[in-house]
Amino acid sequence: MTEQRTTGGCIWGMMGIQRFFLTLAITLSILFGNGNLVLSFDGGGSHQKQQPTLCQELIIPSGYPCSEYTTQTKDGFLLGLQRVSSSSSLRLGNHGERGPPVLLLHGLFMVTSSFYS
Incomplete structure (x- = not known):
């Protein structure tokens, strides 16, 4: 047993x-x-802190003027757009003339901040 x-x-x-x-x-x-x-x-509700934006975190502290916009596509997707202007001190090397605008789009597995780091 x-x-x-x-x-x-x-x-x-x-x-x-x-x-x-x-x-x-x-x-x-x-x-x-x-x-x-x-x-x-x-x-999210009101209990979550608002994350710092790209302009607040990277661009403005570097001395560049920046404005941000949020737009919604037809299918409801929210896009964040940042406009980084040239400062007056940077225009001196170009005889005060403005250059052409540049549109930067990041790749699939990248974020916008990779352009400014």
Whole structure:
């Protein structure tokens, strides 16, 4: 006759309890760990901080005038547009004349800030 081990009348073995608490810890860290990830699915609401814009973070501190616009396409996609003007001190080398406008579009896996870094 072989001897069977019991878990002291508990319906879960030691591995079952460890698995339960590990699952619980992972679930709670996903739900509440990274800035209320669950709350960000409802459109953000008023509880989230507004992220600094590209003009505020990179371009204006570098001394260039910048303005930002947001436009919506027909299918509802929001596009952020930045207009970076040349400062008057930069125009001196071009005899005060304005050069042609330049349109910069980033690639598929790039962000706009890669042009200004």
